[in-house]
Amino acid sequence: MKCQKCERPATFHITELTGGKPQEFHLCEEHAREYLTHPANEPAGATSMAAALAQQMAQQMAVGQAAEELARLDQQACPVCGITFHEFRNQGRLGCPHDYMAFENQLEPLILNIHGENQHVGKTPKRCPQGSETRTQLIRLRREMNEAVAEEDYERASRLRDEIRRIEMSEEV
Amino acid sequence: MGEWLRGSGPESDIVMSSRIRLARNLADFPFISRANDQDRARIEKSLRECLLSSERAGQLLYVDVERLPGIDRQFLVERHLISREHAESRGARAVAIDRGETFSVMVNEEDHLRIQVMHSGLNLQEAWREINRIDDLVEGKLTYAYHPRLGYLTACPTNVGTGMRVSVMLHLPALVITRQIEKVFRSLQKISLAVRGLYGEGSQAMGDFYQISNQITLGRSEEDLIKQVSDIVPVIINYERQARDYLIRESHENLHDRVSRAYGILRTAQTISSEETMHLLSSVRMGVNLGLIEDLEIPTINELFIRTQPAHLQKLSGVELDTADRNIERARYLRRHLNKEHGSGQDTN
Numbered sequence: 001m002k003c004q005k006c007e008r009p010a011t012f013h014i015t016e017l018t019g020g021k022p023q024e025f026h027l028c029e030e031h032a033r034e035y036l037t038h039p040a041n042e043p044a045g046a047t048s049m050a051a052a053l054a055q056q057m058a059q060q061m062a063v064g065q066a067a068e069e070l071a072r073l074d075q076q077a078c079p080v081c082g083i084t085f086h087e088f089r090n091q092g093r094l095g096c097p098h099d100y101m102a103f104e105n106q107l108e109p110l111i112l113n114i115h116g117e118n119q120h121v122g123k124t125p126k127r128c129p130q131g132s133e134t135r136t137q138l139i140r141l142r143r144e145m146n147e148a149v150a151e152e153d154y155e156r157a158s159r160l161r162d163e164i165r166r167i168e169m170s171e172e173v
Numbered sequence: 174m175g176e177w178l179r180g181s182g183p184e185s186d187i188v189m190s191s192r193i194r195l196a197r198n199l200a201d202f203p204f205i206s207r208a209n210d211q212d213r214a215r216i217e218k219s220l221r222e223c224l225l226s227s228e229r230a231g232q233l234l235y236v237d238v239e240r241l242p243g244i245d246r247q248f249l250v251e252r253h254l255i256s257r258e259h260a261e262s263r264g265a266r267a268v269a270i271d272r273g274e275t276f277s278v279m280v281n282e283e284d285h286l287r288i289q290v291m292h293s294g295l296n297l298q299e300a301w302r303e304i305n306r307i308d309d310l311v312e313g314k315l316t317y318a319y320h321p322r323l324g325y326l327t328a329c330p331t332n333v334g335t336g337m338r339v340s341v342m343l344h345l346p347a348l349v350i351t352r353q354i355e356k357v358f359r360s361l362q363k364i365s366l367a368v369r370g371l372y373g374e375g376s377q378a379m380g381d382f383y384q385i386s387n388q389i390t391l392g393r394s395e396e397d398l399i400k401q402v403s404d405i406v407p408v409i410i411n412y413e414r415q416a417r418d419y420l421i422r423e424s425h426e427n428l429h430d431r432v433s434r435a436y437g438i439l440r441t442a443q444t445i446s447s448e449e450t451m452h453l454l455s456s457v458r459m460g461v462n463l464g465l466i467e468d469l470e471i472p473t474i475n476e477l478f479i480r481t482q483p484a485h486l487q488k489l490s491g492v493e494l495d496t497a498d499r500n501i502e503r504a505r506y507l508r509r510h511l512n513k514e515h516g517s518g519q520d521t522n
Contacts, residue, residue: 107330121394
């Protein structure tokens with residue numbers, strides 16, 4: 001889908017729910033920023049995730065700052081899987097379990113918007129009921145080990161391999 | 174034929190099936206969108222080993238979806254055993270199906286693991302007991318991505334928490350005819366329930382089938398989520414029954430005419446599209462439930478909904494067919510199955 005204001009692809013899909021019937025906007029990133037920071041647009045309900053998010057941030061920040069802040073947060077990357085927040089916003093899918101921690105501040109309003117809650121109630125796994133974060137670090141360690149091997153830094157690679165084994169063993173039940 | 178098509182569960186005149194699915198991910202691999210070929214292969218391998226070494230292994234059919242021909246993937250979609258996304262994506266992926274087709278486990282779909290259990294009629298409690306057992310079985314061997322505050326971590330934040338989608342597939346032709354269906358949807362959306370078509374997200378409401386499911390997955394227990402859907406379904410069933418009563422009372426001839434014509438077309442057509450078939454079967458299904466058609470059984474109709482779809486038709490006839498040939502084959506298949514019970518030899522083919 002093309003942006004309603006230019007030829008670029010629309011990556012923001014905003015639904016305004018204020019006044020009578022819902023209005024839909026399909027905009028590219030630049031025009032979405034302009035739209036959200038334009039003083040004429042009062043904050044309103046939004047249905048898509050990206051719109052909800054952008055709106056939340058626009059509300060929290062002074063109007064002019066929002067665009068810059070949005071761009072800055074977009075570049076933030078997860079240290080475990082390397083996905084940037086911008087990539088997540090575009091595809092709507094996270095890169096690894098650690099993203100929930102790496103992007104905690106950005107995701108929190110989004111999660112509240114979707115679920116109206118931010119605290120899990122219900123089934124807990126028998127393994128790692130305190131959270132599986134240590135095991136998720138294996139993603140980063142394996143990546144670093146592969147890099148070390150590629151760079152022929154075998155000392156570092158073997159250190160990483162030991163650490164990987166230690167975690168893998170400790171989690172075996 | 175899957176158990177869920179038997180038309181035997183509670184309220185099965187209106188509730189086609191009850192389904193629960195759980196989204197789970199392994200803690201030590203990237204989510205699918207970020208996983209490379211090696212990751213995908215390793216995830217697939219560890220889940221395959223886990224599933225095939227479980228006590229359920231004997232009843233399982235493990236299918237390598239990546240290597241499966243397109244028509245077979247479509248066949249599984251039509252049987253609701255894999256999603257369209259799973260059929261159409263690429264890379265190492267699989268599905269484990271139990272022989273009774275009550276449950277299937279998709280490997281490397283949007284999440285590493287998508288477990289689903291389906292039952293005929295309104296039967297969510299049984300589905301939950303079963304899926305919970307399967308989930309425990311996997312979790313006994315592998316570590317899921319889990320956060321003490323956010324629950325089970327999923328590729329999309331819309332599934333985080335319980336990772337659970339509870340859905341009930343309803344057949345609501347009378348609400349469609351009386352144009353009340355939109356009203357029902359609007360009130361469902363107000364209480365955060367989603368309405369989808371026959372094949373889930375983004376699909377059309379073919380044959381007047383609608384899936385009602387929870388939208389929220391975080392902050393409520395599995396039992397609460399099941400209860401929310403279980404509580405609302407009888408209300409919708411009641412609306413549909415009232416609409417059927419109204420049609421019988423106020424326009425009996427029109428309703429009977431509609432049902433009979435639908436049955437007539439299905440039994441005599443020489444070429445027919447999938448869309449028209451679904452539409453007409455829907456009227457016939459309601460007609461059987463209302464006693465307007467007496468020589469047909471619900472399971473037969475339920476089965477026809479599935480077997481007249483493109484991949485099923487081609488598998489049944491054993492050859493690949495283009496759209497025009499499929500329409501001819503579909504009409505032939507319908508004539509054969511809808512006329513045989515009369516033994517009158519009306520089928521000219």
